[in-house]
Amino acid sequence: MGCCDVKNDPKISNKKGLKIVALAGNPNVGKTTIFNALTGLRQHVGNWPGVTVEKKEGIMKYKGREFLVVDLPGTYSLTAHSIDELIARNFILDGNADVVVDIADSSCLMRNLFLTMEILEMGVKNVVIALNKIDLAKKKGVKFDIRKMEKVLGVPVIPTNAKSGEGLDELKKAIVAMIDGKITTNPVIPVYEEPIEREIEHISKLLTGTVLIERYNLRWLAIKLLERDEEVIKLVLNHLGHGKMDEILQHISELEQYYKRSLDIVIANQKYEFIDNLIHQFVIHQGEFKETLNDQVDRILTHPVYGFLSLAAVFYALFKFVFTFGTPMQEHLDALFSNLGEAIAPYIANEMVRGLVVDGIIGGVGAVLSFFPLVFLLFIGMAILEDTGYMARAAVVMERVMRKFGLPGKSFIPMVLAFGCNVPAVMATRALDDERDRIITMLINPLVPCSARMVVITFLAGAFFQEHKALIAVGIYMISILLALLSALLIGKFIIKGEESPFVIELPDYLIPSWKTVIIHSWERSKEFLRKAGTVILFGAILIWYLSNYPVPVGSGLSYAEKLGKALEPFSMLMGLDWKAAVSLIFGIIAKENVIATYGILYGVEEGEQALAILMRNAMTPLQAFTLALVTTLYLPCIATIGAIRAEGGNKWALVAVVYNLALASIIGILVYHLGFFLL
Amino acid sequence: MAKLDNLLELIRSGITNPKELAEKLGVSYEEVEGMIKILESMGYVEEIKFGENACNKCPLKSICPGSCIMFKGKIYQLKKKDFALKR
Numbered sequence: 001m002g003c004c005d006v007k008n009d010p011k012i013s014n015k016k017g018l019k020i021v022a023l024a025g026n027p028n029v030g031k032t033t034i035f036n037a038l039t040g041l042r043q044h045v046g047n048w049p050g051v052t053v054e055k056k057e058g059i060m061k062y063k064g065r066e067f068l069v070v071d072l073p074g075t076y077s078l079t080a081h082s083i084d085e086l087i088a089r090n091f092i093l094d095g096n097a098d099v100v101v102d103i104a105d106s107s108c109l110m111r112n113l114f115l116t117m118e119i120l121e122m123g124v125k126n127v128v129i130a131l132n133k134i135d136l137a138k139k140k141g142v143k144f145d146i147r148k149m150e151k152v153l154g155v156p157v158i159p160t161n162a163k164s165g166e167g168l169d170e171l172k173k174a175i176v177a178m179i180d181g182k183i184t185t186n187p188v189i190p191v192y193e194e195p196i197e198r199e200i201e202h203i204s205k206l207l208t209g210t211v212l213i214e215r216y217n218l219r220w221l222a223i224k225l226l227e228r229d230e231e232v233i234k235l236v237l238n239h240l241g242h243g244k245m246d247e248i249l250q251h252i253s254e255l256e257q258y259y260k261r262s263l264d265i266v267i268a269n270q271k272y273e274f275i276d277n278l279i280h281q282f283v284i285h286q287g288e289f290k291e292t293l294n295d296q297v298d299r300i301l302t303h304p305v306y307g308f309l310s311l312a313a314v315f316y317a318l319f320k321f322v323f324t325f326g327t328p329m330q331e332h333l334d335a336l337f338s339n340l341g342e343a344i345a346p347y348i349a350n351e352m353v354r355g356l357v358v359d360g361i362i363g364g365v366g367a368v369l370s371f372f373p374l375v376f377l378l379f380i381g382m383a384i385l386e387d388t389g390y391m392a393r394a395a396v397v398m399e400r401v402m403r404k405f406g407l408p409g410k411s412f413i414p415m416v417l418a419f420g421c422n423v424p425a426v427m428a429t430r431a432l433d434d435e436r437d438r439i440i441t442m443l444i445n446p447l448v449p450c451s452a453r454m455v456v457i458t459f460l461a462g463a464f465f466q467e468h469k470a471l472i473a474v475g476i477y478m479i480s481i482l483l484a485l486l487s488a489l490l491i492g493k494f495i496i497k498g499e500e501s502p503f504v505i506e507l508p509d510y511l512i513p514s515w516k517t518v519i520i521h522s523w524e525r526s527k528e529f530l531r532k533a534g535t536v537i538l539f540g541a542i543l544i545w546y547l548s549n550y551p552v553p554v555g556s557g558l559s560y561a562e563k564l565g566k567a568l569e570p571f572s573m574l575m576g577l578d579w580k581a582a583v584s585l586i587f588g589i590i591a592k593e594n595v596i597a598t599y600g601i602l603y604g605v606e607e608g609e610q611a612l613a614i615l616m617r618n619a620m621t622p623l624q625a626f627t628l629a630l631v632t633t634l635y636l637p638c639i640a641t642i643g644a645i646r647a648e649g650g651n652k653w654a655l656v657a658v659v660y661n662l663a664l665a666s667i668i669g670i671l672v673y674h675l676g677f678f679l680l
Numbered sequence: 681m682a683k684l685d686n687l688l689e690l691i692r693s694g695i696t697n698p699k700e701l702a703e704k705l706g707v708s709y710e711e712v713e714g715m716i717k718i719l720e721s722m723g724y725v726e727e728i729k730f731g732e733n734a735c736n737k738c739p740l741k742s743i744c745p746g747s748c749i750m751f752k753g754k755i756y757q758l759k760k761k762d763f764a765l766k767r
């Protein structure tokens with residue numbers, strides 16, 4: 001067909017002039033399996049000319065004869081919307097194939113027959129249907145009257161199980177018989193409502209006088225014109241000229257007015273209905289729509305109320321899991337680092353270097369590194385939730401909540417990503433089509449506690465609330481998320497409302513996750529945490545160590561860190577936080593874990609995180625610790641996140657994010673501290 | 681009984697749960713899935729890809745400030761093409 005950019009020239013690899021068998025079908029129907037079975041190892045993989053779509057060809061042998069089998073891209077229809085569809089469609093349309101094998105998945109026949117009808121509608125006669133995955137259909141309680149099916153569809157139907165090889169010999173036999181002209185077919189083609197049929201006839205008549213009739217099925221051309229298929233419009237225009245084409249377009253417009261919509265969807269609807277009617281003639285026993293266990297579980301997990309409660313329970317379980325298994329590991333690591341500090345110290349003669357290594361690097365970075373098990377377990381938990389398919393259900397539940405707060409439901413996804421790191425989450429907002437939605441999601445994203453803030457939250461929760469640490473940690477997460485949602489409401493008031501395009505969330509079947517992939521994924525992700533400890537946090541620790549030891553060591557009131565902290569203390573004291581907290585928060589902007597690292601250095605802790613916890617317990621009340629955890633979570637996005645917001649939204653929104661977060665953290669910090677003071 | 685149309689209409693009304701869509705249309709969940717695929721290939725819905733490569737493309741990758749979580753579920757949204765008449 002000369003109508004498109006995609007050119008097919010199978011002759012290149014068909015020097016022997018073999019007869020050609022094309023395999024068509026939906027994606028995932030077992031096309032590759034059948035292709036491999038038909039051709040064995042006699043395959044050649046290349047690209048379709050001019051595009052980077054894989055083209056597979058192979059030689060099928062049958063009774064000493066050879067045939068060229070071409071694997072067409074898997075598609076759901078043959079419109080001109082994607083390159084895959086164009087390749088498949090043009091290959092068939094150009095009459096390249098001596099036989100088209102339409103592979104259909106018998107376990108979900110409707111969508112498969114939709115493609116079948118598109119193929120038959122092109123006027124192709126030499127079609128064999130391979131009714132594949134017949135084993136799966138059987139399992140579902142679906143049976144087929146094959147004879148009836150052949151009669152209704154007008155082409156041979158061969159049931160196959162490509163996995164076991166069942167039916168493949170019959171398939172080969174049918175292919176060869178068809179090539180030899182021993183099978184005559186009478187393909188069924190969809191019939192449409194009267195107004196459409198009338199127009200098809202009208203257009204066909206206009207086309208009859210052109211050379212198109214020699215190469216194409218006119219009915220198919222007419223249908224494609226009604227659908228306003230751009231490729232076909234171009235083709236016909238070349239042969240018909242503007243005058244007649246305008247007449248046709250005029251008719252199409254009138255018909256569109258009549259149906260009040262584009263004709264492609266009208267035609268698709270009627271085709272679908274046509275198939276629905278056909279199927280009932282040969283599907284003997286449609287498996288009852290019995291509610292599966294899967295459906296029942298979904299009913300609960302996606303329920304507006306129970307689903308939400310389940311989500312909260314899952315969240316709590318996640319933290320319980322992280323703490324229960326992570327804390328012992330963390331203690332070991334902690335002991336390791338403090339022993340390391342003690343062991344190394346005597347070997348470093350220079351006092352300054354010793355201070356830097358033991359207090360600065362081991363004390364600061366070590367305190368953060370000992371949280372590695374917790375971070376790793378959090379990622380394991382998230383990976384399990386993802387792999388089981390639960391996340392999609394959580395998305396359905398949260399999507400409703402989001403919308404109540406004026407957020408697009410889709411922004412749930414960036415929010416989930418934010419639990420790992422805010423930076424990719426901010427970048428993911430790009431997928432939201434509305435400007436307003438994008439900005440709001442971007443601005444509230446930093447309020448979702450990322451894995452770095454988890455370190456601070458778990459440290460403070462563990463140090464001050466041993467009994468209820470999981471509850472306190474979940475509490476801080478919940479408060480942050482609630483604040484994110486309320487912020488969305490608030491920010492939404494100041495930004496012009498746009499429209500969200502409606503969407504559906506696919507619910508994959510529940511799967512038992514493979515431990516291997518869960519662990520590999522979690523490790524990949526946690527590695528970033530380690531890398532960060534070796535770069536950003538190390539840099540931060542050295543800087544903090546320097547500032548707190550020069551010109552005079554901390555405690556004198558004269559070190560740079562103290563001076564900085566004391567300058568900010570009047571303000572931070574409004575939240576009950578002293579100068580040490582103020583300094584920690586400043587360094588936390590580089591990376592949030594630095595809040596802990598800074599405390600470690602300011603207290604001159606050499607024995608790791610446990611010792612730090614004891615020192616802090618003596619200096620702070622639980623209320624102050626809670627306030628600090630909350631303020632650390634809310635106060636400012638880290639530098640990287642600010643950078644991401646700037647890259648995605650520009651300077652203005654980066655500034656808004658900084659100011660908004662600072663203001664919010666201050667208000668909440670002051671409020672929580674004072675309220676807590678009165679209540680406790 | 682224009683099933684594809686009805687499905688689009690229901691999605692447009694704000695139902696995002698495909699099992700709920702299946703119930704409303706009186707078909708199996710599988711069939712809804714199939715209809716979505718057909719609508720996708722016709723250009724009526726499109727899959728949204730949320731930062732699939734956000735982590736790899738991240739400008740801060742070399743000093744990565746954290747860890748990447750990816751959402752694996754598929755989400756399809758209605759395209760602007762919609763039901764509107766083309767002129």
Ligand SMILES: Nc1nc2c(ncn2[C@@H]2O[C@H](COP(=O)(O)OP(=O)(O)O)[C@@H](O)[C@H]2O)c(=O)[nH]1
Nearest residue numbers: 027028029030031032033132133134161162163
């Ligand atoms: N149960 C069953 N599975 C099959 C059958 N044919 C293929 N499969 C499986 O279906 C999946 C997709 O097959 P593949 O050949 O890659 O499909 P393609 O995307 O159409 O090329 C694979 O996991 C196959 O093992 C069959 O007849 N029965």
